[in-house]
Amino acid sequence: MSTYSDLNRDQKEAVLKTEGPVMILAGAGSGKTRTLVTRISYLIEKKRISPFQVLALTFSNKAAREMRERVSTEISVDVGALKITTFHAFCANILRSEATHLGLGRNFTIYDDSESKSIIKTLLKKRGISTKTISPYEVRAFIEYLKNLGHYRGRSGKLDYEVDEKDYFYPFFEEYEDELSRANALDFGGLITGVIQLFETFPEVLRMYQQRFKYVLIDEYQDTNRAQFTLMSLLCGQHRNICVVGDEDQSIYSWRGADIRNILEFEKVYPDVQILKLEQNYRSSKNIIEAASFVIARNTQRKGKKMWTNNEHGEVLEIIECPDDRKEAEFMSETICSLKKQKKIKYKEMAVFYRTNSQSRVIEDYLRSYKIPYRIVGGIKFYERKEIKDLLSYLRLVINSKDSLALSRIINVPARGIGAVTMRKLEQEAENKGCSLWEIVDDIVDNLGNYSHIKLSAKVKSSLREFCLLINDVKVMNQEKVIPSTIFEKILCESNYLTSLKANKDPESLIRVENLEEMKNGIKQFEEGLSHPTLAGYLESITLDTTVEDEDSGEGLRDLTSGEVSLMTVHGAKGLEYPYVFLGGAEEDLFPSFQSLSTGGTAIEEERRLFYVAMTRAMERLYITFARGRMIHGQIRFNGPSRFIHEIPEDYYKWQIIQKDQRQYDKKQEVWDDFEFSQENHYDYD
């Protein structure tokens, strides 16, 4: 890399301003990643900063991977020392090395959302509270809320948020934290707050990291929560070489704790910040950019950017009014086919976006019947499947025997005759002795005599013995650094998990067997390229990065040169771009969602940002479809087109009506012209 001539003036500035706080407001398609990558290589090659001192934090592994790859093709120096990683992986890393400071074992387990929910459920149950009196969901939300703020138990000093320790829910937060530390576990939020606690409690540790990371860069800054902001402030407190890159108009994760104030009020914390705007869009046609700009301009929570492009005007957008969701899917399929046939557009250049996952079903049905190859991006989660979680629990227990959640999950899977009654006895004993479930189980097997007060049948005893034997065997294997795939194999066979699955002849079990096969492939893949793969390393890699390699769908439908049409939620589409985009279900109560409308306030602005994100993914053509009537929860609902459609000036679109019928939407009057028409008469076509 010797020249920056391919960058525009603003981008160059963003590269060159390396000292002090910098905020780059990078609009959609403004060449953000390219700018960041160039900035990193400028730091290293021109300013002779050691790669060891540069830290780039992203949210997704995908983003981290992409940046790492692009940096490594860009610069020739050793990139190995360069830290480009996710917030969570970064924190997990620090905590593993500094674990002892916090009284944590370095082999701690990381619980995902569903696991922390289980913890809360058992917690409530233990207290004899029905889930109807207090919903575990609410408790979880409360705990998550605290962690998103950066709160940890006993945090003191000047807090920039308020915590009411007399809050009805607060004791649950404390009990939950106790439960996690007993299990030597952390949840995702705890990874961040754990590092905050570490830094605030041990200034010398903080100083060490401050000295190491002299240049810090944060991508997708609009999605940071309070805790991440605090972490960043601590880390950059000395040198203040902090560069954040984001777009307030693409902040779509506030329900996950993202705090848009982090970006809107950055100047308050860093008055000397240099704010740079990347406003030239290289992705989309003029029509698309301008139409999207009109929509987003309605938001008040903005710093204000004026996106522009040198690209052609291109075609106007198309608004397609369909009688129902099936005709909408049919329109998409028809259009995709004709684009492919007549304009030789490849499938992989087309994408369908929707607000909710449930919308994909009808679309999939039609795509299949039109023999259009497609792939769902971010649909079913591989690692959330029962059989995968079961085997992961075995592996976890081996690594961290205090992980009682993992133990309870698998002690009777496959069925060994160790049921709820036995488990209650064991849990009681563990509680009395103040030790973990595993210790009790392990001890009972060795020293039965000490447990005469616990009545266990002979069958249960022998089951426990067998289970213990297996786990202890595997623990030894792990200590002897046997590779993960061999350990996996052993558990799969000797736990009888595979045998009992195969005994079931139903197709469900067959799929499970295949999934386990795939899991093994995943482990093998992990081992490749590592000289000393460990089980702990494997677990870390998959809890913090659940992306699964694209499998080849050998269904015969796949067209290698043309690829597949991509289907995803609008959330899933962030950061991506496609020449041809279909945005389905642009209806009131769906997009914007019913919930956001009833929440009121600024919730609608986030929906608008979401709509804006969807629009700005499109490079050449954008089709926005809506259905007059849609099946929702088994009932046909008539919601009318999304308000966001009306926010696009009329010169920017062509309004097309599919299958005229009696119930037409009159966009001039914004009312249905026939309200009395009965649903039944309406929906028996074919």
Place this chain on the structure above:
DNA sequence: CACCGTTAAGTTTTT
């Protein structure tokens, strides 16, 4: 202890 029927509820999901 496992299975089946009933009931209730229903966004988005980077880690």
Place this chain on the structure above:
DNA sequence: CTTAACGGTG
């Protein structure tokens, strides 16, 4: 229309 969760029975 789905799906998850609970409570009753065999």
